[in-house]
Amino acid sequence: MGRYIFKRLALAAITILIILMVLFLMLEYMPGSPFNDEKITAAQRAVLDAKYGLDQPVFFRFIDYVKSMLTGDFGVSYVIQKNMPISTMLEARLPVTIQIGAQAILLGTLIGLILGIIAALRHNSIIDTLTTFISVIGVSFPSYVFALALSFFLGSKLHWFPILYSPAKPIVSSILPTIALSMFTIATVARFARSEMIEVLNSDYILLSESKGVTKRRLIFIHALRNALIPIITVLAPLVVTLMTGSLVIEQIFSIPGIGSLLVTAIQINDYNVILAVTFIYSIMFVGIMLLVDILYGIIDPRIRLAKGEKHG
Amino acid sequence: MSETVLSIRNLSISFKTSNGMVNAIRGVDLDLHKGETVAIVGESGSGKSVTVKAIMRILSSNQRINSGSITFNYERDGKRVSQDLLKLSKKEMRNRINGKRIAMVFQDPMTSLNPTMTIGHQIMEGMIIHLKKSRSEAYERALELLTLVGITAPEKRMKCYPHQLSGGMRQRVVIAIMLACNPEVLICDEPTTALDVTIQAKILELIKDIQAKTNISVIYITHDLGVVAKVADYVAVMYAGKIVERGSVNEIFYDPKHPYTWGLLSSMPDIGSENEKLYTIPGSPPNLLNKVVGDAFAPRNVHALNIDFKQEPPMFKVSDTHYAATWLLHDNAPRVEMSDTLRKRIDKVVKEVGSEWMQPHSYK
Numbered sequence: 001m002g003r004y005i006f007k008r009l010a011l012a013a014i015t016i017l018i019i020l021m022v023l024f025l026m027l028e029y030m031p032g033s034p035f036n037d038e039k040i041t042a043a044q045r046a047v048l049d050a051k052y053g054l055d056q057p058v059f060f061r062f063i064d065y066v067k068s069m070l071t072g073d074f075g076v077s078y079v080i081q082k083n084m085p086i087s088t089m090l091e092a093r094l095p096v097t098i099q100i101g102a103q104a105i106l107l108g109t110l111i112g113l114i115l116g117i118i119a120a121l122r123h124n125s126i127i128d129t130l131t132t133f134i135s136v137i138g139v140s141f142p143s144y145v146f147a148l149a150l151s152f153f154l155g156s157k158l159h160w161f162p163i164l165y166s167p168a169k170p171i172v173s174s175i176l177p178t179i180a181l182s183m184f185t186i187a188t189v190a191r192f193a194r195s196e197m198i199e200v201l202n203s204d205y206i207l208l209s210e211s212k213g214v215t216k217r218r219l220i221f222i223h224a225l226r227n228a229l230i231p232i233i234t235v236l237a238p239l240v241v242t243l244m245t246g247s248l249v250i251e252q253i254f255s256i257p258g259i260g261s262l263l264v265t266a267i268q269i270n271d272y273n274v275i276l277a278v279t280f281i282y283s284i285m286f287v288g289i290m291l292l293v294d295i296l297y298g299i300i301d302p303r304i305r306l307a308k309g310e311k312h313g
Numbered sequence: 314m315s316e317t318v319l320s321i322r323n324l325s326i327s328f329k330t331s332n333g334m335v336n337a338i339r340g341v342d343l344d345l346h347k348g349e350t351v352a353i354v355g356e357s358g359s360g361k362s363v364t365v366k367a368i369m370r371i372l373s374s375n376q377r378i379n380s381g382s383i384t385f386n387y388e389r390d391g392k393r394v395s396q397d398l399l400k401l402s403k404k405e406m407r408n409r410i411n412g413k414r415i416a417m418v419f420q421d422p423m424t425s426l427n428p429t430m431t432i433g434h435q436i437m438e439g440m441i442i443h444l445k446k447s448r449s450e451a452y453e454r455a456l457e458l459l460t461l462v463g464i465t466a467p468e469k470r471m472k473c474y475p476h477q478l479s480g481g482m483r484q485r486v487v488i489a490i491m492l493a494c495n496p497e498v499l500i501c502d503e504p505t506t507a508l509d510v511t512i513q514a515k516i517l518e519l520i521k522d523i524q525a526k527t528n529i530s531v532i533y534i535t536h537d538l539g540v541v542a543k544v545a546d547y548v549a550v551m552y553a554g555k556i557v558e559r560g561s562v563n564e565i566f567y568d569p570k571h572p573y574t575w576g577l578l579s580s581m582p583d584i585g586s587e588n589e590k591l592y593t594i595p596g597s598p599p600n601l602l603n604k605v606v607g608d609a610f611a612p613r614n615v616h617a618l619n620i621d622f623k624q625e626p627p628m629f630k631v632s633d634t635h636y637a638a639t640w641l642l643h644d645n646a647p648r649v650e651m652s653d654t655l656r657k658r659i660d661k662v663v664k665e666v667g668s669e670w671m672q673p674h675s676y677k
């Protein structure tokens with residue numbers, strides 16, 4: 001298992017480096033610059049470029065960037081808040097995004113799994129139909145529709161929850177965005193959990209466990225669920241991506257001071273370092289989730305662990 | 314005859330399908346005696362598997378037991394207990410019967426083991442649940458079981474996952490799992506069908522061997538008459554959800570009475586039949602979605618009488634152990650013998666397999 005995890009870690013590091021290179025090059029060849037003001041003369045621009053090191057060849061800038069990035073220095077913002085270190089900006093905003101994202105993925109997986117398992121156990125019952133209905137709705141509507149609907153009904157009409165996020169009340173005011181963001185996860189996980197559980201429950205080894213006289217609880221949670229989880233984990237990674245792109249819009253709607261809204265602003269005004277840093281953080285989160293999924297995969301499925309990792313003795 | 318362990322009476326099961334109710338099992342009677350092997354033979358869809366799944370109460374949700382009883386006689390705390398298994402709840406079955414007193418080996422060893430659990434764990438699980446053994450006791454016993462089913466280096470195998478073992482090994486593991494709690498009855502649902510021939514023979518030997526050691530009673534399901542001749546003491550021939558003939562293995566092979574049994578025996582391939590066309594029973598089994606009138610086999614039976622299409626034949630007694638459900642055994646029926654070609658083929662087949670297999674079975 002140790003070797004398997006180490007291999008995954010090394011691969012993840014290489015992936016992140018490649019992502020960074022691609023991002024850097026894309027920004028390099030993007031039209032425009034952070035200093036697009038028409039009042040700035042060519043001489044002034046040259047001074048600015050020299051000040052921020054933008055007159056250097058792209059290769060050296062990249063090496064420079066990676067070097068300082070490793071010490072936690074993402075450079076300074078050119079436009080949004082002039083000369084403010086990006087690490088300071090991120091420090092304030094990143095926890096909010098991570099908090100809401102993590103809440104959404106946890107809530108989504110948990111509720112999705114519960115719905116899916118119940119639907120599979122009560123196959124062809126009302127609960128089963130209801131779960132299918134929820135899944136279809138959750139998959140078909142984009143998360144901002146839920147966000148608007150939730151803030152209209154539960155926020156504006158019923159006054160149960162605040163409409164906007166406030167750092168003073170980080171839990172209560174994050175409930176609505178969390179629900180809106182998790183709908184897609186709930187729907188997808190429920191759908192997968194249901195079909196996987198139905199398939200596993202009809203398999204020969206469940207029949208054998210039943211003939212062995214295993215208790216119902218053991219049958220469902222030890223024998224069936226573990227096997228059903230393997231394909232479910234596979235869809236979790238792409239789900240996190242959807243969650244991240246969803247969070248860009250959700251952060252705007254609930255005016256959450258996260259990195260999603262920061263990215264949108266930065267792209268609009270060509271704030272190189274901010275774009276680079278935020279996209280990079282999204283990439284790290286994504287690669288991190290993939291890594292986690294791979295490791296979980298190895299823990300749950302011995303066929304993968306033994307094939308890819310340590311040799312069986 | 315030794316005491317009866319399991320007796321099925323008038324069992325009737327139907328399936329709910331999108332086309333309507335299918336009467337898959339239509340009044341099955343079957344007895345299993347201590348230390349003996351009953352083989353249930355019949356073609357696919359005749360209801361062999363469903364019958365034994367009913368004993369374990371592991372039918373799927375669309376299969377319903379309409380009537381009948383399955384009486385299981387066993388000893389508990391030194392007292393004889395007689396229990397109708399159909400009266401127990403599924404939970405009671407799991408706690409008291411399944412795996413503990415009646416165990417079942419399935420057809421396909423490639424899919425019948427949990428892929429995410431070590432085989433050691435899978436063998437120990439039943440003992441820990443039913444016999445309340447400690448982990449170390451269960452571990453010791455699991456090692457013994459693996460040795461018993463002929464697996465070498467058991468300590469090493471305990472840590473293996475199913476995908477690391479071959480089909481034959483996996484079936485041995487399944488047998489070990491099922492023997493873990495010393496059950497009184499072992500049900501084998503075509504345990505060798507998915508294995509290649511050399512492994513088949515070994516698994517059959519293993520089951521016979523275990524039976525000799527533990528005096529366990531075995532119900533053996535198969536459509537392979539060669540296997541029947543090898544393992545069975547008694548044979549029940551099933552057709553369209555009913556047992557049409559039952560008797561000792563000698564009676565069924567040497568003196569079959571039901572035209573369906575004749576057909577089954579003569580469609581058995583043998584070594585000398587290179588240039589002959591393999592015999593098949595004409596037609597196909599009836600659709601059990603429709604109510605069967607008369608003898609279900611009548612439309613495929615060249616010897617069918619008029620009454621076969623009107624009234625269902627009762628079980629006629631041939632000897633104390635031999636019964637067959639065919640009107641041909643009625644006093645007023647014309648004397649019909651199986652055709653000469655069938656007779657010859659059966660003789661030939663029986664002679665070929667008979668020399669060795671038809672010897673009286675000895676356990677000691």
